[in-house]
Amino acid sequence: xxxxxxxxxxxxxxxxxxxxxxxxxxxxxxxxxxxxxxxxxxxxxxxxxxxxxxxxxxxxxxxxxxxxxxxxxxxxxxxxxxxxxxxxxxxxxxxxxxxxxxxxxxxxxxxxxxxxxxxxxxxxxxxxxxxxxxxxxxxxxxxxxxxxxxxxxxxxxxxxxxxxxxxxxxxxxxxxxxxxxxxxxxxxxxxxxxxxxxxxxxxxxxxxxxxxxxxxxxxxxxxxxxxxxxxxxxxxxxxxxxxxxxxxxxxxxxxxxxxxxxxxxxxxxxxxxxxxxxxxxxxxxxxxxxxxxxxxxxxxxxxxxxxxxxxxxxxxxxxxxxxxxxxxxxxxxxxxxxxxxxxxxxxxxxxxxxxxxxxxxxxxxxxxxxxxxxxxxxxxxxxxxxxxxxxxxxxxxxxxxxxxxxxxxxxxxxxxxxxxxxxxxxxxxxxxxxxxxxxxxxxxxxxxxxxxxxxx
Amino acid sequence: xxxxxxxxxxxxxxxxxxxxxxxxxxxxxxxxxxxxxxxxxxxxxxxxxxxxxxxxxxxxxxxxxxxxxxxxxxxxxxxxxxxxxxxxxxxxxxxxxxxxxxxxxxxxxxxxxxxxxxxxxxxxxxxxxxxxxxxxxxxxxxxxxxxxxxxxxxxxxxxxxxxxxxxxxxxxxxxxxxxxxxxxxxxxxxxxxxxxxxxxxxxxxxxxxxxxxxxxxxxxxxxxxxxxxxxxxxxxxxxxxxxxxxxxxxxxxxxxxxxxxxxxxxxxxxxxxxxxxxxxxxxxxxxxxxxxxxxxxxxxxxxxxxxxxxxxxxxxxxxxxxxxxxxxxxxxxxxxxxxxxxxxxxxxxxxxxxxxxxxxxxxxxxxxxxxxxxxxxxxxxxxxxxxxxxxxxxxxxxxxxxxxxxxxxxxxxxxxxxxxxxxxxxxxxxxxxxxxxxxxxxxxxxxxxxxxxxxx
Numbered sequence: 008x009x010x011x012x013x014x015x016x017x018x019x020x021x022x023x024x025x026x027x028x029x030x031x032x033x034x035x036x037x038x039x040x041x042x043x044x045x046x047x048x049x050x051x052x053x054x055x056x057x058x059x060x061x062x063x064x065x066x067x068x069x070x071x072x073x074x075x076x077x078x079x080x081x082x083x084x085x086x087x088x089x090x091x092x093x094x095x096x097x098x099x100x101x102x103x104x105x106x107x108x109x110x111x112x113x114x115x116x117x118x119x120x121x122x123x124x125x126x127x128x129x130x131x132x133x134x135x136x137x138x139x140x141x142x143x144x145x146x147x148x149x150x151x152x153x154x155x156x157x158x159x160x161x162x163x164x165x166x167x168x169x170x171x172x173x174x175x176x177x178x179x180x181x182x183x184x185x186x187x188x189x190x191x192x193x194x195x196x197x198x199x200x201x202x203x204x205x206x207x208x209x210x211x212x213x214x215x216x217x218x219x220x221x222x223x224x225x226x227x228x229x230x231x232x233x234x235x236x237x238x239x240x241x242x243x244x245x246x247x248x249x250x251x252x253x254x255x256x257x258x259x260x261x262x263x264x265x266x267x268x269x270x271x272x273x274x275x276x277x278x279x280x281x282x283x284x285x286x287x288x289x290x291x292x293x294x295x296x297x298x299x300x301x302x303x304x305x306x307x308x309x310x311x312x313x314x315x316x317x318x319x320x321x322x323x324x325x326x327x328x329x330x331x332x333x334x335x336x337x338x339x340x341x342x343x344x345x346x347x348x349x350x351x352x353x354x355x356x357x358x359x360x361x362x363x364x365x366x367x368x369x370x371x372x373x374x375x376x377x378x379x380x381x382x383x384x385x386x387x388x389x390x391x392x393x394x395x396x397x398x399x400x401x402x403x404x405x406x407x408x409x410x411x412x413x414x415x416x417x418x419x420x421x422x423x424x425x426x427x428x429x430x431x432x433x434x435x436x437x438x439x440x441x442x443x444x445x446x447x448x449x450x451x452x453x454x455x456x457x458x459x460x461x462x463x
Numbered sequence: 464x465x466x467x468x469x470x471x472x473x474x475x476x477x478x479x480x481x482x483x484x485x486x487x488x489x490x491x492x493x494x495x496x497x498x499x500x501x502x503x504x505x506x507x508x509x510x511x512x513x514x515x516x517x518x519x520x521x522x523x524x525x526x527x528x529x530x531x532x533x534x535x536x537x538x539x540x541x542x543x544x545x546x547x548x549x550x551x552x553x554x555x556x557x558x559x560x561x562x563x564x565x566x567x568x569x570x571x572x573x574x575x576x577x578x579x580x581x582x583x584x585x586x587x588x589x590x591x592x593x594x595x596x597x598x599x600x601x602x603x604x605x606x607x608x609x610x611x612x613x614x615x616x617x618x619x620x621x622x623x624x625x626x627x628x629x630x631x632x633x634x635x636x637x638x639x640x641x642x643x644x645x646x647x648x649x650x651x652x653x654x655x656x657x658x659x660x661x662x663x664x665x666x667x668x669x670x671x672x673x674x675x676x677x678x679x680x681x682x683x684x685x686x687x688x689x690x691x692x693x694x695x696x697x698x699x700x701x702x703x704x705x706x707x708x709x710x711x712x713x714x715x716x717x718x719x720x721x722x723x724x725x726x727x728x729x730x731x732x733x734x735x736x737x738x739x740x741x742x743x744x745x746x747x748x749x750x751x752x753x754x755x756x757x758x759x760x761x762x763x764x765x766x767x768x769x770x771x772x773x774x775x776x777x778x779x780x781x782x783x784x785x786x787x788x789x790x791x792x793x794x795x796x797x798x799x800x801x802x803x804x805x806x807x808x809x810x811x812x813x814x815x816x817x818x819x820x821x822x823x824x825x826x827x828x829x830x831x832x833x834x835x836x837x838x839x840x841x842x843x844x845x846x847x848x849x850x851x852x853x854x855x856x857x858x859x860x861x862x863x864x865x866x867x868x869x870x871x872x873x874x875x876x877x878x879x880x881x882x883x884x885x886x887x888x889x890x891x892x893x894x895x896x897x898x899x900x901x902x903x904x905x906x907x908x909x910x911x912x913x914x915x916x917x918x919x
Contacts, residue, residue: 039776039777039778039779039780040776040777040778041777096780097774097776097778097780099774099776103676103677165778165779166779206681208681208781210779210781212779217743217744218742218743218744219742219743220559220742220743220891220894220895221559221893221894221895222742222893222894223864223892223893223894224764224766224768224792224794225662225664225794225862225863225864225865226759226863226864226888226892227742227759227863228759228764228766228794228863229747229748229749229750229758229759229762229764229794229863230735230738230739230747230748230749230755230758230759231739231742231744231748232744232746232748233748233766233767235698235766235767235768235769235770236698236701236702236766236767238695238770239694239695239698239699239701239767239770240699240702241699242691242692242695242699243695243696243697243698243699243700244699245692245695246692246696279686282686283686283687283819286674286675286676286678286683286687287673287674287675287676287819288673288674288687288688288819289818289819290688290817290818290819291685291686292685292686292687292688292689292817292818292819293685293686294685299686302685302686303682303683303684303685303686306685308680308684308685310680310684310689310691310692310781310783311689311691311692311695311772311773312680312691312773312774312779312780312781312782312783312784313691313772313773313774313775313780313782313784314691314694314695314770314771314772314773314775314787315770315771315772315775316767316769316770316771317767317768317769317770317790318553318555318768318769318790319769319770319771319788319790320495320496320553320555321495321496321497322494322495322496322553322621322826323495323621323622323666323668323768323790323792323826324495324552324553324768324769324790324893325664325666325766325768325792325865325893326768326769326893326894327766327768328768328769331770332775334773334774334775334779334780336680336779336781338680338681338684338685361746361748362745362746362748363739363743363744363745363746363748370778370779406681407681407682407683407684407685408679408681408682409681409781432682435676436679436682437677437678437679437780437781437782438676438677438678438679438782439676439677
C-alpha cells in the first residue's frame, strides 16, 4: 500500500466527497427539538448505508433517544475507534442566516472556499473526513485499512443522554485500543492540535413563579412581586465585580494549571486581541486575574444562555408576568463535580427567592471536565502525521468546549482518546451561517490518511 | 322625561345592547401591533355608524396613527364630553386563553354572568355603557339627552401618540364644560368610585449589544462578555433591598400624601390580603415603609414588563447571545417629570455598561400623573347618581393605572375630568381571559342614565 496513492486519490475525488457530505448536510438532524426526530433517524440511516457500501459491517442501533451508528472493519493490529456525531444545533434566529441552513453550498469568500450549512463544521463535515479517508484506502488498496470501529451518535448537542447506557450495554463491542474523536479545531485556525484538556458542562433551566397570572402593572404595580425583577436580581449576582462566579462552593475541585502546561501555552503566543476582535470585542470578560487562554481552557464559567419573561412582542404591554425563565450553563474544569455544581446553584437560587415566589428546575444535568493521558504511542504517531500534513508542529492544547465523550471513553471503556479536528475559529458553529473551509475538509481527509498509515 | 322610563327601557333591552357590544368585541383592534391596523380602522367605522344611527353627528377623523371618532349632539345647557378607547391590549400568550379572545360569549360563573373577550372590560364594554345610556334616552324621549360630545380614541394601549396633537388641532370643537372618562373600576369590585388621582407612565425599550454575533459558550465562554449577564446585572440593581427604585433622581417631585386623603383612604379599609390573595400573593412587594394602597395609588414604581435574550426554545443551546433586550416602565406620581425619569434611566443604564457593550434605546416616552380638582358641580352630581344606583356611598379614590387623557383634558383643553367606571378587580384586563361582568355592563348603563339626568 502506498500512502502517496491514497493521498492522490483523495485529491482527485474531492468533488465526489463533497457531494456525499452535502447529502448528509441536507438532513436537518437537530437533536434538541423533538420536531426533528424523524430527521435524526434519517441521518443515521444515511450513514449506515454509506458505511455498509464501503465494506464496514454497519448498523443503526436503537436507544431511548436518537439512534447510534456502529460499524466495524476487520484486520490485524490494534483496534481503533473513531467517534463523531451526526446531530446538529438548532438554527434560530433563522433570520440571521444568509441562506437555508440545510441547503449547503460552496461559497467563494475572501478567505477561500467554504462549505456553508448547519453542521458543516460541527460535526458532519468533520466526521466525514475520517469516512472519506477510509474510502480512499478502500479504493486504492481494495480493502479498508485495518481493524476500525466507527461509532457515531445523534445526541451530542443535547447532552448525550443515551451514550453512557449504550456504552455500558455494549462494552465488549466498543472497547478498542485507542479512540479518535473528530470534533475540535485547528489552533488559531492554522496549526494542527491534539486536545488533551476539555472543560465539562453542567446546566439547568428554571422558572420563577410569582402571581398566579399575568397582572396589569397599573393595578398591581408596586404591591405585586414581578418575577422578572426577581430573576434579574438573582442572576445579576451570578458574577462579582472581578468576574468570579459567586455560587458557594463553585470553585471546589478547580486546580491551578501545572507549570509545564502554562509554559507550553505561553509559547503558543495566543493572539487574544484577534480572537476577541473577530467577534467585535476587545476586553477579556472573565476572571480579571487570569490570562485569556486560562479563561477559555482551564477556568470554569457561568453563562446565561437564554432568559425570557413578560411581553416580548412589538410595542409595549405594561404587564407584570406570572413567571420568568432562564437557561444557565457552567463550563467545568479539573475535578469540579457537575452534580454538586448544579445542586449548589439550585440552593443558591432558592435561598434568594423573596416571599410569594417559587422556583422550578428542569433539564438539569452535566458531565465533568476531561484530562487525557498522552502516554499511548498513538498520541506521538498522530502528532507526527499532523505535523507532516500541515507543515507546522502539532501541539497538545486545551479546549473550552465540552466533549463529554472523551471522559466516558476513559471511565466506561478504559480507552484514552485523541481529540483531533480541523475546524477554524470563524466557523460560526452554534451560530447563524456556520461554515467549514474546503481546506479543512480536504486536508482533514488527508490528515486521517496519514494518521491511519502510521497507526495501522 | 321620566328617568324611571329610561331605566326600564335599559333593563328591557339589555340583550340587544349586549349583541351590539359583541359586534364591537369581534373586531381585533390591537393598537400596538401594526398587523392589526385595518382592524382598528374597522372598529372606528363601526362606532361612527352606531353613533350616526343614534342621531349623533359622528365622523372618523384621520391621524398619523389610528383614527379618532368624534360625535356631537345638540341641546341646551352645559356641554359634556365623554371619552373612551376602542383599541385593546395584545392577547398573548394565546395558549392561556380558554377561548378565542375575539369570539365573545356570556359565561355563567360562580360569581355571576360575565362577558368573556379581549376588550370586554378595557375599554369596549365600558365605552358602550355610555352609548347605550344615550340610546335609552333617545328611544324613550325621541331625542338625545343634551349637548354631548363623544370622543373615542384607538391608541390608548400604545401611548396615545396622536392624542395631544389632535386635541390641539381641534381645541375649539373638543372643549366642553366638563369631561367624563369611562376607563376605571369599582372600588374593591363593589363600591362606586370617582378617581381623582392617577399615576403617570414612562417607558423605554432597550437592547444591550455585545459580540457582533451569537457565540459558542465553549469556545468563547469566559473571555467574551455575555449581554444577558450585563442585562441582569444592571436590571438586578433597579430596586434596593427595601423595594426603592435606585435610579438617581427618580423620587424628585414625589409628594407625600395630604393628611385628609390619607385619612379617607384609611377609612376605605382596603383589604390588601384579599387583593393580593386573589392573584396568589401575600406580601406587598413595594417600598417596605409604605401601605399597600400607597404602593398602588400614590407611590411610583419601576417594572420590567418584558425581557429576552439568547436561546429560548426547547432544550438547551450553549450560546452567548449577541444581544439582550428589555422593556421597562415606570408608574409616576405627583410632579415626577416623565422625560426626566426616562433620561435618568438611560443615563443610569449607560453608566453601568462594561467594556465592549453598547445600548440602544427606542420606544421611549411618557405622561405625567394626574390630580383632579373636585370643585365643579358635576363631581357631586355624579357622586349622588352613583350612590343611588349602587346603594353604597361613592368615594373619591386613587388609581394605580395611567390614564394620561385626564391630564391632557386639563392641560390642553382646560377641562376637569370625572373618571368613573364599572370594572372589577378580577376582570383580568391586559391578561388572558379578560371579562366584564354583565352586572357591570347593565348597572353601568343605568349609572350613566342617572348621571345624565342629574347633569342635564
